[in-house]
Every structure is written in C-alpha cells, then in structure tokens.
Amino acid sequence: MKIGSHLSVAKGYKKMGDMAVEIGANTFQFFTRNPRGTKAKALDFKDIEKLESIMKKNDISDIVAHAPYILNLASHKEDTFEIAIRVLKEDLIRMSETPAGYIVLHPGNHLKKGPEYGIKRISEGLNNVLDEKEEVMILLETMSGKGTEMGRNFEEIREIINYTEYSDNLGVCLDTCHIYSAGYDIVNNLEGVLDEFDTIIGLDRLKVIHLNDSMTEFNSNKDRHQKIGDGSLGFETFVNIINNQRLKDKIFILETPNELSGYRREIEMIRNAKK
Ligand code: FE
Numbered sequence: 191m192k193i194g195s196h197l198s199v200a201k202g203y204k205k206m207g208d209m210a211v212e213i214g215a216n217t218f219q220f221f222t223r224n225p226r227g228t229k230a231k232a233l234d235f236k237d238i239e240k241l242e243s244i245m246k247k248n249d250i251s252d253i254v255a256h257a258p259y260i261l262n263l264a265s266h267k268e269d270t271f272e273i274a275i276r277v278l279k280e281d282l283i284r285m286s287e288t289p290a291g292y293i294v295l296h297p298g299n300h301l302k303k304g305p306e307y308g309i310k311r312i313s314e315g316l317n318n319v320l321d322e323k324e325e326v327m328i329l330l331e332t333m334s335g336k337g338t339e340m341g342r343n344f345e346e347i348r349e350i351i352n353y354t355e356y357s358d359n360l361g362v363c364l365d366t367c368h369i370y371s372a373g374y375d376i377v378n379n380l381e382g383v384l385d386e387f388d389t390i391i392g393l394d395r396l397k398v399i400h401l402n403d404s405m406t407e408f409n410s411n412k413d414r415h416q417k418i419g420d421g422s423l424g425f426e427t428f429v430n431i432i433n434n435q436r437l438k439d440k441i442f443i444l445e446t447p448n449e450l451s452g453y454r455r456e457i458e459m460i461r462n463a464k465k
C-alpha cells in the first residue's frame with residue numbers, strides 16, 4: 191500500500207525524502223509553496239534530483255502536492271479570483287518539474303453568493319487554468335462544509351467536474367475527517383458512502399485519501415483533525431478503509447496533528463492493520 195504523511199517543504203525537497211525514509215513512508219504530500227501566502231521560491235533542480243534519487247532507492251513514489259489554503263476560485267472578487275488562477279497555472283508548471291503528479295486543491299468559498307454561483311465560478315477558474323493535456327492532475331478535495339466552503343458533498347464536486355471543459359485533468363482527494371464532518375457516515379456505513387461516491391463521481395476519479403481522525407462529532411461541519419484512533423472516527427474505521435478492496439490502489443496521506451515520530455507510529459500502526 192501507498193502510505194505517507196504531509197511533510198514540510200520548508201527545508202527543501204531532499205529533506206522531505208530524508209523525512210519520508212525516517213518515518214517509513216513510501217509516499218508523501220507537501221505544499222507547492224507557502225500555504226498561507228502566494229509567494230513561491232524558485233525551484234532548485236539539484237535539490238529535486240537528490241529527492242528523486244532518494245525516492246528511487248527507497249521505493250517512494252506517487253507523491254502529492256497541495257495548493258495553498260488561501261486560493262479561492264469561487265470568489266466573486268476579481269483580484270482574489272485572478273490570483274488563484276495565476277498561482278494554479280504557475281504551480282501546474284512548477285510541479286511538472288518535480289516528481290509530484292497531483293495538486294490537491296480546496297475547491298473554494300462562495301462567500302454567501304450561494305453554492306450554484308460557487309460551482310460555476312470554480313469551473314470558470316479551472317477552465318482558465320487547465321489545458322488539453324496537463325502533466326499534473328488537480329484533485330478537488332472533499333471539504334467539511336464549514337462556513338461557505340464548497341465541496342461539502344459529492345454532488346458539488348460532480349457539478350464542478352461537469353462544467354469544466356478539460357475535466358480529464360481533474361480528480362478527487364477524499365479527506366476522512368472532512369467527509370465525516372460533512373455527514374457521510376464512514377464509521378457505520380463505509381460501503382454505502384463508497385457506493386454513493388461511485389455513483390455520483392466515480393471511484394476511478396479518486397486518487398488520494400487523506401487519513402485523518404476528527405476532534406468533532408459526526409455531521410459537525412467542523413474541520414479539526416485528530417490523531418488516528420483518538421477521535422470520533424476511531425481506529426476500526428481506518429482498518430476498514432485501508433483494507434477495502436475498492437480503495438486498494440489509492441494513495442493514503444496522514445494529515446494528523448503529529449511530529450515526525452507520531453507519523454512514524456501511525457504509519458506502522460496502519461501497516462500492521464493491513465490484511
Ligand atoms: Fe487540504
């Protein structure tokens with residue numbers, strides 16, 4: 191199975207390779223740039239080559255990039271919308287120079303303009319960003335539905351895909367904490383939720399699963415990640431997810447509140463639970 195955690199890109203790409211090895215990961219996720227800003231350091235190709243050799247040696251692959259949180263493709267404000275388009279266009283090119291094949295994106299916030307507006311606006315943005323054939327795929331993340339957040343249900347994601355012209359470049363990242371908070375009961379009815387995902391979006395579009403337990407109860411619409419087994423989802427739920435036949439080829443990424451030693455423990459726990 192492909193399992194790893196989110197890692198800090200602050201000390202460069204090679205450093206992430208070292209950290210992945212340290213925690214026993216065979217994949218990982220990192221931010222394309224400062225998560226709360228839009229400034230990007232120029233890529234250091236020597237550094238990327240060093241990462242690539244660590245990856246090769248240690249069987250690390252299928253690494254995932256995550257776009258900054260502040261991007262909002264659903265915004266009616268012209269400047270916010272334009273910045274999101276510019277950053278995503280840049281990051282599609284930048285990430286194509288790294289071993290990352292995916293960029294996870296929070297769909298956006300409609301800011302009280304309503305979900306219908308948000309869906310069309312996000313698609314308009316994606317139509318500006320995406321071209322016929324991109325090397326890197328954008329993955330829309332399922333969100334908890336706090337505030338005016340888009341992507342709170344599978345239907346919204348489906349509609350965004352429908353309105354996007356080059357939708358071959360679009361996939362989905364499912365976050366376990368977020369969907370449980372959004373009212374998908376993966377604790378008691380994982381198969382039912384996967385059926386629903388498959389009917390509405392299609393499981394072939396699902397590439398990455400964020401494995402996070404949750405500090406808040408079912409259907410809370412909150413977004414508070416918890417360590418695996420310590421939250422409202424519980425360890426059994428994760429055992430079911432990682433052993434589900436329909437999810438066997440997905441990439442699993444931990445975004446739990448942990449230091450490296452904690453990630454190392456969780457990766458080991460999950461590997462041990464793999465049947
Ligand atoms: Fe995310």
Ligand code: FE
Binds near residue numbers: 331400445
């Ligand atoms: Fe996530």
Ligand code: ZN
Binds near residue numbers: 365367368413414415
């Ligand atoms: Zn989250």
